[in-house]
Structure formats: C-alpha cells, structure tokens
Amino acid sequence: MVSGKGGTGKTTVAAALALALAREGGRTLLVEVEGRQGLAQLFGAEALPYEERKIAVAPGGGGEVFALAIDAERALLDYLQMFYKLGSAGRALKKLGAIDFATTIAPGLRDVLLTGKACEAVRRKDRAGRYVYDHVIMDAPPTGRITRFLNVNDEVAGLARFGPIHNQAQAVMKVLKSPETAVHLVTLLEEMPVQETADGIEELRGAGLPVGRVIVNMVRPHHLDEDTLRTAAGDHRAEVAKALSRAGLGGARRGGLAERLVDPLLAQAAEHASRVELERAQRGVLTGLDLPTYELPLLGAGMDLAGLYALARELRKQSVAE
Amino acid sequence: MSEGEDTVGMDTPPRLAVDRLLDDPETRIVVCCGAGGVGKTTTAAALGVRAAGRGRKAVVLTIDPARRLAQSMGIDSLDNTPRKVETVGAGGGELHAMMLDMKRTFDEIVEAHADGERARAILANPFYQSLSAGFAGTQEYMAMEKLGQLRARDDWDLIIVDTPPSRSALDFLDAPKRLGSFLDGKFIRVLMAPAKVGGRAGMKFLNVGMSMMTGTLSKLMGASLLKDVQTFVAAMDTMFGGFRTRADATFRLLQAPGTAFLVVAAPEPDALREAAYFVERLAAENMPLAGLVLNRVHGSGADQLSAERALAAAENLEEGGIVDQESGKAGLRDSGAEPTGTAEPAGSTQTDRTARTAQTTRTANSPETGSPGPEGDTEAGSTESGVATDTAVVDRITAGLLRLHAERMQVIAREQRTRDRFTSLHPEVAVAEVAALPGDVHDLAGLRAIGERLAAGVPAGA
Numbered sequence: 001m002v003s004g005k006g007g008t009g010k011t012t013v014a015a016a017l018a019l020a021l022a023r024e025g026g027r028t029l030l031v032e033v034e035g036r037q038g039l040a041q042l043f044g045a046e047a048l049p050y051e052e053r054k055i056a057v058a059p060g061g062g063g064e065v066f067a068l069a070i071d072a073e074r075a076l077l078d079y080l081q082m083f084y085k086l087g088s089a090g091r092a093l094k095k096l097g098a099i100d101f102a103t104t105i106a107p108g109l110r111d112v113l114l115t116g117k118a119c120e121a122v123r124r125k126d127r128a129g130r131y132v133y134d135h136v137i138m139d140a141p142p143t144g145r146i147t148r149f150l151n152v153n154d155e156v157a158g159l160a161r162f163g164p165i166h167n168q169a170q171a172v173m174k175v176l177k178s179p180e181t182a183v184h185l186v187t188l189l190e191e192m193p194v195q196e197t198a199d200g201i202e203e204l205r206g207a208g209l210p211v212g213r214v215i216v217n218m219v220r221p222h223h224l225d226e227d228t229l230r231t232a233a234g235d236h237r238a239e240v241a242k243a244l245s246r247a248g249l250g251g252a253r254r255g256g257l258a259e260r261l262v263d264p265l266l267a268q269a270a271e272h273a274s275r276v277e278l279e280r281a282q283r284g285v286l287t288g289l290d291l292p293t294y295e296l297p298l299l300g301a302g303m304d305l306a307g308l309y310a311l312a313r314e315l316r317k318q319s320v321a322e
Numbered sequence: 323m324s325e326g327e328d329t330v331g332m333d334t335p336p337r338l339a340v341d342r343l344l345d346d347p348e349t350r351i352v353v354c355c356g357a358g359g360v361g362k363t364t365t366a367a368a369l370g371v372r373a374a375g376r377g378r379k380a381v382v383l384t385i386d387p388a389r390r391l392a393q394s395m396g397i398d399s400l401d402n403t404p405r406k407v408e409t410v411g412a413g414g415g416e417l418h419a420m421m422l423d424m425k426r427t428f429d430e431i432v433e434a435h436a437d438g439e440r441a442r443a444i445l446a447n448p449f450y451q452s453l454s455a456g457f458a459g460t461q462e463y464m465a466m467e468k469l470g471q472l473r474a475r476d477d478w479d480l481i482i483v484d485t486p487p488s489r490s491a492l493d494f495l496d497a498p499k500r501l502g503s504f505l506d507g508k509f510i511r512v513l514m515a516p517a518k519v520g521g522r523a524g525m526k527f528l529n530v531g532m533s534m535m536t537g538t539l540s541k542l543m544g545a546s547l548l549k550d551v552q553t554f555v556a557a558m559d560t561m562f563g564g565f566r567t568r569a570d571a572t573f574r575l576l577q578a579p580g581t582a583f584l585v586v587a588a589p590e591p592d593a594l595r596e597a598a599y600f601v602e603r604l605a606a607e608n609m610p611l612a613g614l615v616l617n618r619v620h621g622s623g624a625d626q627l628s629a630e631r632a633l634a635a636a637e638n639l640e641e642g643g644i645v646d647q648e649s650g651k652a653g654l655r656d657s658g659a660e661p662t663g664t665a666e667p668a669g670s671t672q673t674d675r676t677a678r679t680a681q682t683t684r685t686a687n688s689p690e691t692g693s694p695g696p697e698g699d700t701e702a703g704s705t706e707s708g709v710a711t712d713t714a715v716v717d718r719i720t721a722g723l724l725r726l727h728a729e730r731m732q733v734i735a736r737e738q739r740t741r742d743r744f745t746s747l748h749p750e751v752a753v754a755e756v757a758a759l760p761g762d763v764h765d766l767a768g769l770r771a772i773g774e775r776l777a778a779g780v781p782a783g784a
C-alpha cells in the first residue's frame with residue numbers, strides 16, 4: 001500500500017515500486033482505486049479498463065508489471081453476480097441508483113469492495129499452484145483516509161453486522177493485518193506532509209495495521225555544503241566578486257557585472273541555507289519515527305517514463321527488492 | 323471583474339490588481355479555489371489579513387489549515403464560529419477567522435431542521451454518522467453551507483472562503499450538488515415511500531424492484547444496515563428537499579456580481595491544468611473569475627546571468643581559474659554582457675590552482691568536481707600560502723553559488739514554459755504572482771508577506 005499526503009507522489013512512487021519489484025520472470029500488479037486513471041496517465045497508456053493489463057516491463061528486461069483500475073461499482077456488480085446470479089436485475093438496481101447509493105453512502109462498503117478485489121489478486125494462484133503475482137502494489141488513498149480505508153472491518157462491522165459483506169470484510173482484514181502487507185507513506189521534506197506522515201503512522205499503528213517505510217520523495221540536491229553556506233553568510237562580498245570576475249563574469253569593481261551579481265547570488269544562498277535548515281528539521285522529525293526509509297531524488301526535468309525507470313532503479317539500489 | 327486588471331503587454335497576461343479587488347465595497351465574497359497543496363488556504367488567510375489591514379471587516383473561512391497557521395490566527399480550537407484575530411485590523415478593519423468543522427456543520431443543519439427527539443435519533447444513527455464524517459462531497463457541501471450562513475448573518479462586508487483540499491478544483495462546484503441530488507435521489511425516495519413514486523406502469527416495476535432491492539440489500543449488508551438506512555431516511559424525510567434547495571441557493575450566491583473567484587495554482591503542469599479546467603468551468607457557469615494567483619513562483623535577482631553561463635563559470639573556477647578564461651569569455655560574448663573588468667595577476671592564479679588541487683572535498687553532489695583537473699597534477703609541487711587557500715575556498719564557494727544559480731534559472735525556465743501554456747489558452751485571465759518563500763507560511767508576518775506579494779503582483783526578485 002502506498003499512501004501519503006496528496007501530491008507527494010503516491011502514484012509515481014507506487015509505479016516505481018512495482019517496476020522495482022518486478023524481478024526477472026516475475027510479475028507485479030499495480031492497482032489504483034480512485035477512478036482517476038493516474039496510472040494510465042503516468043505510463044502514457046490508454047485509460048485502463050476494469051481488467052488486468054500488462055503496462056510495462058521492468059528495467060533491465062526484468063519482470064512484467066500489470067495494472068488494474070478497480071471500480072467500486074463494477075466490483076459490486078461482479079460480486080452480486082457471483083453470489084446471487086442477478087443478471088439483468090443488477091442493471092435495474094443500477095438504474096434505480098441503488099448501486100450508486102450502496103457504494104457511496106456507505107464508504108465502508110465501497111472500501112471493502114476495493115480492498116477485497118486487491119486481496120483476491122494477492123491470493124490468486126495459477127494452475128501450478130503458484131501465486132500469479134509476486135507483489136500487488138496499491139496506489140492507495142491519501143494519509144488522511146488510509147486508516148479508515150484499510151480498517152474496513154471496523155467500518156463495516158458497524159454497518160453490516162452479518163451477511164456476506166461482513167464475511168468478506170473479515171477475510172480482507174486478515175490479509176491486510178498480516179505481515180504480508182506493508183503500508184508505505186510517501187512524504188516530502190516539508191512541514192505539512194511530514195506532520196501528516198507522523199499522524200498517519202500513529203493512526204495506522206493504533207488500528208493494528210502494518211506500517212512499512214517512509215519514502216522521502218523529491219529530495220533536492222544540495223549544491224553547497226554547510227561549510228560553504230557559513231562562509232558565504234560572512235562578509236566575503238569582495239572576494240566573491242573577484243572570483244566571479246576570474247570566472248569570466250565581468251568586472252568586480254563597483255557597478256561591474258560580477259559585483260552586481262554578488263548580492264543576489266548570496267541572497268539565493270541564504271534562502272537555500274534556510275531551506276536546508278528546514279529540511280534538516282523535518283528529517284529530524286522523520287528520524288524520530290524510527291522507521292526504515294527510502295529516498296528518491298527530485299527529477300529536475302519533470303516526470304516521464306524515463307524518470308519513472310530512474311526512480312525504480314534508485315529503489316532497487318536501496319535494496320527494495322530484498 | 324474587469325475593473326480589477328491592468329494590461330501589461332500583448333504577450334504577458336494582464337496583472338491582477340488584488341488591492342483594488344479587496345478595496346472595492348462591491349466585492350462581498352472571494353472564493354479561493356485550485357488543486358490541493360497549491361496554497362489556497364494560505365492565500366485566503368493572507369487576503370483576509372490584507373483586507374482587514376485596509377479597513378474592511380472581513381471574515382475568512384479556512385478549511386484544513388496547517389496546524390501552526392491555525393494556531394497563529396487563534397483558530398485551532400474547533401468551535402465552528404468565527405473568532406476575531408487581534409492585532410490585524412487597521413483603519414476600522416477587522417479580521418475574523420474560523421476553520422470549518424464539517425461534521426459539526428452537518429449536525430447543526432439537522433438540529434436546526436428537526437425537533438429535539440428526531441434530531442437526536444438522526445445524530446445517533448450509524449448511517450448518518452458515516453455519511454456526515456466521510457461521504458465524498460460532504461466537506462464541499464458543508465463549506466458551501468457555512469458560506470451561506472456567514473453571508474446570511476451580514477456581520478461582515480467581505481467573506482473570504484478557502485475550499486477543501488480535493489484533488490480537483492471542480493469538486494468544489496460539483497460535490498454539493500452531488501450530495502444534494504443524492505439525498506434527493508430516486509433511490510432514497512423508493513426506500514422512503516415506494517407507493518408515492520411512479521404512476522400505474524412505473525408502480526409495478528418499482529414495487530418489484532423495491533422488494534428485490536430490499537431483499538438483496540438486506541442479504542448483502544445484513545438486515546440491520548438496511549433498517550438503519552430506512553430509519554435514517556424516515557427521520558430525515560422533512561429535510562431532504564432542503565438539501566438540494568440549499569445547494570442551489572449557495573450556487574446562485576456564487577454567481578452573484580459581488581462574488582469573485584481566485585484560482586490558485588503553482589507554476590506546475592498539474593496545477594495549471596486544473597486551473598485551466600476551472601477557468602473554463604467558471605465561464606460555463608457564469609461565475610465571475612477575478613484572476614489567477616500563481617503561487618510559489620521562483621525568481622532571481624540575478625536573472626541576467628543564464629544557467630549555461632553560470633555553469634560554465636562554475637566549471638572555470640573548479641578547474642583552475644584564469645587558464646580557462648577563454649571559455650568564460652566565449653560565454654560572455656554569446657550573451658552580449660560587458661567585458662571583463664579586473665584581470666588578476668598571473669601569480670595568484672598559479673597558487674590558486676595549487677590550492678584547489680590540495681583541496682580534497684569540494685562541492686557536494688557535483689560529480690564533475692570529484693577528480694582534480696588535468697593541469698592540477700603538474701602544479702602539485704607549488705607552495706601553499708594562507709592567502710592562496712582563501713582564494714581556493716572563495717572559488718569553491720563561488721562555484722557553488724553559481725551552480726545554485728544555474729539550478730534556479732532552470733526552475734524559472736521550466737515554470738515559464740508551463741505558464742506560457744496556460745497564458746496561450748487563457749490570455750484574458752489576470753495574474754498575480756507570489757514568490758515561493760524559503761520556508762512555510764505559518765504566522766501573521768508570513769501572511770502579511772504573502773499579502774504584499776499578492777498586491778504587488780510580481781515577485782520581488784526572490
């Protein structure tokens with residue numbers, strides 16, 4: 001499960017993780033549950049149907065990555081079909097708004113269908129009795145909703161106290177709380193996402209759900225080491241101007257280009273220094289959480305397929321596949 | 323609000339005149355919308371602070387503010403009513419602020435429209451609890467509801483509303499209707515009173531549908547859930563029509579001439595794509611767009627120095643100074659800047675190079691600087707002096723400054739490309755730019771700083 005504050009890179013990281021985990025000859029399944037077609041967009045593919053589709057081959061010609069966009073309404077209809085052989089009555093229910101009603105007004109019901117489908121894929125075996133997927137990775141709802149989303153048991157038990165939905169919820173919960181599951185939280189080195197990560201971990205733990213790693217995304221390079229920042233902060237304007245001039249950037253005297261560059265360049269350095277300081281503080285908070293982490297760099301040129309593979313390789317380097 | 327803009331040029335978008343918008347007594351509601359995380363809450367709060375400082379009696383309705391921001395405004399306790407923020411107003415202006423409690427707002431609607439016994443039954447219903455805490459769209463609906471309430475009180479002459487952190491800015495417009503029509507929906511009515519729906523033909527189908535429906539649902543969810551639903555629906559009976567009507571009324575409020583929408587976006591592809599959708603949608607709904615707030619824009623006081631030139635110069639310094647000045651000059655010629663002023667005496671360059679070779683650790687994270695330049699080895703025997711080391715250190719620092727600058731210029735260029743795409747789609751939309759501050763915005767001073775930048779409209783060479 002890959003969760004995190006909105007916009008921190010859940011979808012991107014989930015996809016990179018699926019690529020990283022797809023080993024030679026193996027298969028991973030990447031699922032999304034929010035009906036946004038984020039995976040198709042990321043991989044530059046056609047909108048995903050409610051059907052598992054091969055979407056990529058892992059870096060270095062490794063294993064295969066499949067993708068599935070789970071749709072709660074379709075899952076409910078399938079489910080009704082399976083248990084009650086509803087046929088056209090299912091369509092009538094749909095027309096009445098009953099499916100919409102059932103899947104939206106009772107979020108627990110919706111969630112149990114979504115997680116249920118993912119758990120089914122986790123447990124599915126081929127004829128030879130081997131698991132069809134080595135890993136199932138979910139681009140999960142954001143931190144603020146993840147505990148509720150996964151804690152379907154509590155949610156549904158309050159609503160459906162008997163019946164197949166109740167049983168289904170129990171079965172799903174067993175998988176979700178097992179050591180086979182890990183909830184990873186993606187964060188940035190910024191105050192709000194880090195705070196949300198800390199809160200989310202506490203909530204997940206409180207609900208007995210297995211917390212995996214913290215994945216720090218979009219980590220920016222630091223061009224200036226601390227020593228440099230300190231020195232730059234001191235009064236070295238004249239020397240810096242001379243150095244700029246030596247480097248071919250015009251005159252170091254008053255009014256020369258090099259001289260005029262000094263102040264803005266030092267201001268940028270000071271700004272950078274305060275950002276580094278903030279990041280350090282956030283890193284401190286994350287360290288306090290005492291969880292293993294991965295770090296993924298900010299890809300300066302923006303995200304594309306090549307970037308996604310680069311992130312996957314980075315995850316492998318950080319021994320994600322052990 | 324066409325009077326709120328200044329035209330700057332043909333290819334740059336018109337500038338959004340924020341102060342004029344805030345000062346205009348005709349402006350009664352400002353709605354800040356946009357994709358998540360772009361700075362809606364920050365912008366809304368900053369506008370409130372600025373408006374109060376300019377003499378307006380303003381109230382700002384925030385939704386999910388960052389904890390420290392809420393604390394700084396004294397609204398971290400959830401009581402769902404506006405609180406006066408001291409030390410903000412000037413010239414008769416005041417700022418009141420609150421943060422939305424969606425469940426409480428929902429409860430309040432129930433309490434206001436059902437008598438004691440019935441209200442208690444609804445509030446205790448597990449089904450209601452699930453709906454009020456988690457239905458997709460409840461937060462949007464309740465934000466609208468609260469806006470309607472604040473407007474009805476008429477205690478403020480300017481209401482600034484933040485919008486929920488949904489992934490799509492459009493959710494703010496669509497979700498309330500969704501909840502409204504959902505609660506008003508066919509199915510609810512079927513559950514409530516099957517006999518009332520449909521004529522003779524429809525009747526039969528619906529009754530068949532109904533019994534099959536309830537049968538299936540109770541099998542599926544367990545009879546208790548269905549019973550909860552039915553009790554809930556029965557208790558809410560008198561209120562249902564109300565939800566749709568209320569949603570419609572607030573929707574009309576948003577179309578009124580005193581309302582101004584500000585679309586907030588960061589200069590990133592996703593956020594600006596959302597912003598473009600939203601701009602189109604506002605036009606389709608006849609809702610008045612005041613302009614785009616482009617938040618967290620990067621700028622540079624040294625933007626006359628291009629990324630390429632900065633990198634070349636950094637390499638120059640890292641690889642041994644004046645020997646490479648030829649390439650430095652080449653870069654200079656390209657960009658047509660002034661000629662080199664001070665030439666260093668050759669001697670100092672020699673020692674400089676020596677010291678650089680002695681330097682083992684250099685700029686972190688720039689792989690090019692990992693190995694000493696080829697000419698460095700030949701000079702390794704030279705003597706070191708304190709002055710020379712200083713020069714080397716300064717060169718290293720300066721190279722770092724230049725690399726940092728190059729990175730900044732690349733960010734600026736990327737942001738500009740993204741913005742150009744938006745401007746070519748919507749050249750008419752007025753824009754105010756707000757620089758990215760190095761840290762979070764979590765106090766009144768930060769909000770004032772954002773307010774000043776909003777009003778200036780262009781980032782002060784950050």
Ligand SMILES: Nc1ncnc2c1ncn2[C@@H]1O[C@H](COP(=O)(O)OP(=O)(O)OP(=O)(O)O)[C@@H](O)[C@H]1O
Binds near residue numbers: 009219592
């Ligand atoms: N390491 C990275 N380097 C550069 N850009 C990145 C990186 N990770 C993510 N992004 C970009 O950040 C943006 C948000 O990422 P993404 O859509 O994966 O986030 P999300 O958490 O799934 O968002 P949402 O909450 O909306 O679902 C995207 O434009 C993505 O391309």
Ligand SMILES: Nc1ncnc2c1ncn2[C@@H]1O[C@H](COP(=O)(O)OP(=O)(O)O)[C@@H](O)[C@H]1O
Binds near residue numbers: 192487618772
């Ligand atoms: N111009 C800015 N410079 C620096 N940080 C900013 C700026 N605008 C917003 N922020 C920070 O970005 C984060 C998200 O802002 P917020 O207003 O809560 O976004 P939204 O309400 O759109 O989700 C906050 O931590 C805020 O302090």
Ligand SMILES: [Mg+2]
Binds near residue numbers: 010011012
């Ligand atoms: Mg996503």
Ligand SMILES: [Mg+2]
Binds near residue numbers: 362385386
């Ligand atoms: Mg917000």
